[in-house]
Amino acid sequence: MKFPFTSEQLTKLHARIETPALIVWQPNLEKNIADMQALANRFDAALRPHTKTHKSPLFAQWQLNAGAKGITVAKLSEAEVMAAHGIDDIFIANQITQVQKLKRLRKLHERIHLTVGLDNPRQIDLLRPFFKDASTPLNVRIEIDSGLKRCGVTVGNDLVELAKAVARQPFLRLDGIFTHAGHVYAARSAAQVEAIGKQEGALMAGAKTLLQKNGLRIATVSVGSTPTVPFSVRNPAVNEVRPGNYVFYDAMQIALHAAAPEQVSLFVLSTVVAHPVAGRLVIDAGSKALHTDGAGVTGHFGLPVNIKGKVVRLSEEHGVLELPEESTLRLGDPVLLVPNHACAVANLFDVYYLINEALQIKTVPVEARGKSQ
Ligand SMILES: Cc1ncc(COP(=O)(O)O)c(C=O)c1O
Structure with a gap:
């Protein structure tokens, strides 16, 4: 699956945004x-x-x-x-x-x-x-x-x-x-x-x-x-x-054929925090960043962009990535993910990092976040 950012663009963004973070691709x-x-x-x-x-x-x-x-x-x-x-x-x-x-x-x-x-x-x-x-x-x-x-x-x-x-x-x-x-x-x-x-x-x-x-x-x-x-x-x-x-689409919409991967505009940017044994990579996005919704529909907790594999397990602050072959990803590298359920994920963050074609970043508050009364 191909998504908007190249790996060079992702590295540039990752150098400017602390993770886990909510990314919106404005185009x-x-x-x-x-x-x-x-x-x-x-x-x-x-x-x-x-x-x-x-x-x-x-x-x-x-x-x-x-x-x-x-x-x-x-x-x-x-x-x-x-x-x-x-x-x-x-x-x-x-x-x-x-x-x-x-x-x-x-x-x-x-x-x-x-x-x-x-x-x-x-x-x-x-x-x-x-x-x-x-x-x-x-x-x-x-x-x-x-x-x-x-x-x-x-x-x-x-x-x-x-x-x-x-x-x-x-x-x-x-x-x-x-x-x-x-x-x-x-x-x-x-x-x-x-x-x-x-x-x-x-x-x-x-x-x-x-x-x-x-x-x-x-x-x-x-x-x-x-x-x-x-x-x-x-x-x-x-x-x-x-x-x-x-407005965002997500992995559930892709699974239902309601959207193509290329249409997704909302992502969670994460960082590899652990690589304890061969074949298991851990990112800093857990259920408090990716939410647990939708795994019954998609069979995973998030889809990495431009990397084969999926998030197979979440705890609150950690996501476990399963990759089909030994990856070149290293500690500190960025992993951009398509979440299962965009609506649930947006409600977990204070701000969107809105990215335009020129890779300029604007922060937009999730103003009604947590407004459930
Ligand atoms: C009453 C109502 N209308 C519209 C919607 C929008 O649906 P969707 O998020 O699938 O676009 C929802 C979603 O939960 C809803 O509860």
């Missing part, structure tokens, strides 16, 4: 942002990228500059960070039910165009005391389960009753429906990914038709996970997509 980041925007445009869908992947207001702004309609976040505290940087159209694709958070939600609603997820009528009762006197109604999207079996109602009577209950509340505005086909990450072939993406689109089209037949106005039909978007976006009922991972 690929910009291309990934532009390519997803072009896909959404081609099918007349709005792009509302999920920014839990990068947790960076700067990168979110680049996505908006490229044409994204607004952003998605998973958490209220992520929304607060993004809003503090001037982003004013945010969908929290999640259910917020804790009273303390509802107070904060109301405050944020006063400042920006805010939309939240809902999948249970009891949530309406929880929202009421905080929003009943708001000057504008809170936008709500009903979450539909398209197979992940996490949040979301199934398409049927419960969905219709819930949508009617939302539409009856003067302090709420029913904006539409959303789903996340996250079960795609258990797919084992490109054909399965395509089938899940098509089902996601078809299910949401059916849900929209059902709700419209019951007299409900559904403005937004929002879908998205990075692997399914290329297929679900083709359904004419779908008018918004929310991929997140596509």
